[in-house]
Amino acid sequence: MNAFYRTILDEIRGYFMSEKIKIFALGGLDEEGKCLNCVQINNDIFVVDCGALPPDKTMPGVDYLIPNHDFLTEHKDQVKAYILLHGHDDAIGAMPFVYESAPAPVYGSSLTLKMLGIFTQHVKKDPKMYEFHPVPPTGQIKICGRVFHFFHTAHNVADSSGLAIETEYGNIVFTGDFVIENSADPSYLNDMNAIAKIAEKPTLALLPESLYASRPGYTAPLYKLTPHIEDYFKTAEGRIFISLKAQDQFNIDEIIRLAIHYHKKIVCYDSTALDTMTEMASCGQLLIPKENYASLDDILRVRDQDLVVLMLGYGSKLFRKIALLASQQNEDRRIKLKETDTFIVANPSDDNTEIEYVDAADELYRCGCHVFIVPKKTFLRMHASEEDLKMMASILKPKFYIPIKGLFKDLLANAMLALSMGINLNHSNVFVLENGLSVLIDDKGGRLFDEHIPHGDVIIDGAGVGDVSQEVLEDRQKLADGVVIVAATISRKQAEVVAGPDIQMRGFVYGKDQDMVIRDVTKVFQQTMDEFLVNPNYNFEEIQQNVYERCLRTVRRTTGKEPMVLPLMIEVD
Numbered sequence: 001m002n003a004f005y006r007t008i009l010d011e012i013r014g015y016f017m018s019e020k021i022k023i024f025a026l027g028g029l030d031e032e033g034k035c036l037n038c039v040q041i042n043n044d045i046f047v048v049d050c051g052a053l054p055p056d057k058t059m060p061g062v063d064y065l066i067p068n069h070d071f072l073t074e075h076k077d078q079v080k081a082y083i084l085l086h087g088h089d090d091a092i093g094a095m096p097f098v099y100e101s102a103p104a105p106v107y108g109s110s111l112t113l114k115m116l117g118i119f120t121q122h123v124k125k126d127p128k129m130y131e132f133h134p135v136p137p138t139g140q141i142k143i144c145g146r147v148f149h150f151f152h153t154a155h156n157v158a159d160s161s162g163l164a165i166e167t168e169y170g171n172i173v174f175t176g177d178f179v180i181e182n183s184a185d186p187s188y189l190n191d192m193n194a195i196a197k198i199a200e201k202p203t204l205a206l207l208p209e210s211l212y213a214s215r216p217g218y219t220a221p222l223y224k225l226t227p228h229i230e231d232y233f234k235t236a237e238g239r240i241f242i243s244l245k246a247q248d249q250f251n252i253d254e255i256i257r258l259a260i261h262y263h264k265k266i267v268c269y270d271s272t273a274l275d276t277m278t279e280m281a282s283c284g285q286l287l288i289p290k291e292n293y294a295s296l297d298d299i300l301r302v303r304d305q306d307l308v309v310l311m312l313g314y315g316s317k318l319f320r321k322i323a324l325l326a327s328q329q330n331e332d333r334r335i336k337l338k339e340t341d342t343f344i345v346a347n348p349s350d351d352n353t354e355i356e357y358v359d360a361a362d363e364l365y366r367c368g369c370h371v372f373i374v375p376k377k378t379f380l381r382m383h384a385s386e387e388d389l390k391m392m393a394s395i396l397k398p399k400f401y402i403p404i405k406g407l408f409k410d411l412l413a414n415a416m417l418a419l420s421m422g423i424n425l426n427h428s429n430v431f432v433l434e435n436g437l438s439v440l441i442d443d444k445g446g447r448l449f450d451e452h453i454p455h456g457d458v459i460i461d462g463a464g465v466g467d468v469s470q471e472v473l474e475d476r477q478k479l480a481d482g483v484v485i486v487a488a489t490i491s492r493k494q495a496e497v498v499a500g501p502d503i504q505m506r507g508f509v510y511g512k513d514q515d516m517v518i519r520d521v522t523k524v525f526q527q528t529m530d531e532f533l534v535n536p537n538y539n540f541e542e543i544q545q546n547v548y549e550r551c552l553r554t555v556r557r558t559t560g561k562e563p564m565v566l567p568l569m570i571e572v573d
Contacts, residue, residue, distance in 0.1 A: 019168045023205060023402060024438040026455050027051065027067030030408040032211065033090035034457075036067040036098075037404060039165060039172055044144055045078045047104075048163060048174050049085055052093025052460070054315050054352075063123075064460040066094035067435075069101060071453050076102035081143045084108035085153075085176040086160035087115030088247050096125040097460065103131070107141065107148075109159035110134040114283045123460070137161045138194045151194035153178035156223065156250035156382040158187035158285050162195070169441065170204030173396055177209055177405075180388045181220040187285070188250055188382075192395075199396050204441065206398035208389055210406030213414035215385040222380040225251045226258065229344055232372065233262045238340030239307045240264075241369075243322055245347045246276045246312040249285065250382065256288055259308050265294035269311040269335065270321075276312050299334055309335070318347055319356035326363035341369040348376045389417055397423050400446050401430045402439060408432075482506060482563035484517075486525060486551055489570045490540070495533045498572070501525045505563075517558055524554045540571050 021041050028035030033053035039046045052064040072079055079102045084092050087108075095106070095116055106113065113134055117127035135141050137152035137159045149164040155177040162176040181190050212219060221227075232240055244251055259266050266288055268274040281287045294302055299309075313321055322345070324330045326337055337343065343364050349357035364371045384392070393401070403414035415432045418425045429446060431439050435456075440449035488500030503518045503525075528546050532538045547567040556562055 019442070021167060021169070021172070021204075021441040022438045022449060023172065023207070023441070024453055025404060025433065025435050026069060026071065026453070027053075027094075027435060028090075028405050029411065029433055029435045030406075032405075032407065034065060034067055034094070035090055035405055036069070036094065037174065037207065038072075040078075041146070041165075041167060043078050044080045044146075045072070045075060046080055046143070046165065047072070047082045047098075049091040050082055050094045050098050051088070051090040053090065053457075055459075064089075064093055065457045066097055066460055068454055068456040068458050069094070069098045071455075072098060072102040076104075079104045082106045083148065083163055084112050084116065085163060085174065086155055087112040087157050088177075089119070091177075092116045092119060095130075096120045096123050097458075099130060100125075103129075105131045105133050105143075107133045107135050107143070109137045109150075109161060111157075111159040111283050111285065115157075115279075118279050118282075137189075138191045149194070149198050151198065152189045152191035154181040154188050154190035154220075154382065155179070156188070156248050158249055160188075164198045164203075166201075167204055170202035170399065171198060172205045173198065173203055173207065173398070174404075175206070175208040175384070175392055177382065178384055178388065178392075179219040179223065179382050180384075180391050185250075185253070195392070195395055203396040203398040205400040205402055205439075205446075206393060206396050207402045207404050208392060208414060209384055210403045210410040210414040211383040212380070212385045213389060213403065213406065213410050213417055215380075216387075217385055218387045219380050219383060219385045220388075222378055223250070223382045225254045225346055225374070225379065228374045228379060229255075229346070229372075230258060232342050232344065233258045233264065233308075236305065236342045238304045238338060238342065239309060241269075241309045241311060241325075241337070241341060241343040243311040243313075243318060243343075243345050243347050245318070246272060246314060248381075249280065251346065252276075252280075252310075252312075253285075255308065255310065256292070259292050260289060264306050264308050265292055265298070265302055267294045267296060267299055267307060267309045269309050270332070273310050273312040277310075296332065296334060304338075304340060313347075316353045316356040319349070319353055319360040322360040323356070323363045326360070326367045326369075328367075337364075337367050337369045339368045343369050343371050345371070345373040346379070348374070348379070386417055389414060390421060393418060393421060393425075394423060398425070399429060400439065400441070401425050403432060482561065484521065484551065484555055484563050484565045485568055486521065486547060486565070487568040488525070489572060490529075490533075490543070491572055492540075493573050495536050495538070497529055497533075517555060520554050520558050521551050524550045540569075544569055 019041055024038050026036040031053060033051055035049040035051040037048040052066050055065060081104055113132050120127045135150055138150055140147055140149045147166040150161045153160045153162050153176045160176055162178060163174045164171040178190060182192060242255060268277055277288060328336055401418040403411040411432050415430050418430050436453040438449040438451055439446055483506050485504040487502040489498050491498045501522055503521050505514060505517065525547060528550055532543050544567050548565055552565045
């Protein structure tokens with residue numbers, strides 16, 4: 001068919017096309033996690049991933065942040081499906097809470113759905129509430145008469161997928177989390193054949209991840225832990241301790257394989273590690289052979305050189321766990337680091353955990369064991385770098401390019417990468433979005449849509465959903481910095497202090513510094529009483545407020561810290 005007739009047919013096809021498509025995110029843009037992407041085709045809404053985000057250090061006591069999902073709640077009759085591309089918290093962590101507000105069938109690989117079920121139990125919800133539909137990591141299904149193609153991706157949780165949604169204008173493709181890697185274990189396979197098959201039809205829009213978009217080259221093989229640690233399995237004369245993020249399944253699998261190969265036994269350091277291994281085994285993954293497993297009770301009976309102690313966890317909690325072990329303040333006294341031990345830190349720090357990381361590393365070096373910190377520059381997470389992204393874009397040749405999942409700098413880097421490739425992408429068809437901002441695609445083309453969709457954070461705190469205010473968080477932060485309690489009893493009849501002040505402090509100063517703070521706080525308390533109690537008609541609430549403000553200023557001036565100040569004052573007749 002020559003170009004003239006093809007143009008005519010395209011114009012005729014365009015005339016009869018009627019679909020109106022909106023693509024937007026309620027989470028995952030300008031943030032590393034909390035992914036919640038939506039594709040609305042006419043009146044049908046399809047949700048791709050529904051994740052959570054760990055809190056930062058300014059949110060003590062908070063369990064998770066999930067996306068504001070008021071839009072889905074208000075349009076719950078239009079929500080036709082949740083499609084989950086892998087089993088990490090950033091893709092499934094909001095599901096137990098969002099699903100209750102806007103239920104719809106849930107699709108994903110069998111492993112992903114099992115992991116969602118386990119996570120749902122962790123947050124005290126019933127997994128039976130879901131309508132699960134397992135799909136193969138590579139394959140196709142129909143939802144509401146529309147074809148959805150899944151393709152297996154190489155990510156550090158098994159059976160991860162990307163997704164292509166058929167529309168009248170072409171496929172909308174989500175890469176999911178991926179690297180270009182064809183030599184991995186089948187559970188971590190990148191199915192390039194399936195991607196090439198999808199590319200046989202036009203790609204309307206490509207939505208690639210962005211976390212490593214500014215990093216040159218390919219990610220593979222730098223996500224592999226084995227090259228960094230295998231020598232220790234060969235030569236270590238004592239025990240090997242390894243700390244790792246609990247959801248890094250591929251790397252945990254590497255440790256198991258090394259232990260098997262070098263005839264070592266694996267000990268789970270605590271309940272977090274044991275629960276992780278149990279859960280993965282229940283999902284058919286990461287099973288430690290019986291002959292390679294040792295319990296904590298065996299740790300004193302097995303030769304040191306035959307032991308690998310696996311310490312798993314998340315973020316700052318894991319670094320604090322390391323610091324407590326190194327300083328011999330861990331709860332289980334059976335486990336103490338020795339000079340003959342090797343401690344491998346394979347959980348990299350980030351901006352939110354840098355302080356805890358430095359403290360943990362310092363304690364490890366101080367205790368005298370051999371310390372190896374796997375370098376962040378040469379040990380990467382399984383996310384797409386520049387060449388991975390360029391290869392995906394060059395195969396699919398999208399009409400529109402919409403980066404997702406990453407900080408704004410990552411989204412921008414991904415967009416600039418697309419513009420540099422010369423595959424008919426320009427400033428009119430590459431979109432860097434914010435949460436709540438839509439791209440509208442119809443027979444007139446694609447453009448930003450002037451619509452405000454509610455978005456933001458919802459705080460999950462224990463059983464509570466969205467019931468923790470900013471004021472509560474500020475109070476918790478102050479409590480984390482310590483507390484000063486000023487207790488006293490005032491007699492209105494006598495207009496004097498009849499008991500106290502009793503100054504108690506917790507959590508921020510000790511020894512001579514504590515004595516100095518008590519002296520200064522007592523002095524300012526007495527001065528305040530002398531000022532207000534000369535008036536028999538004093539205002540008790542005003543006295544309390546002044547005690548609070550003046551004592552806080554005094555503590556701040558004396559220590560440079562800002563703890564919570566609690567004036568516990570009682571008025572009697």
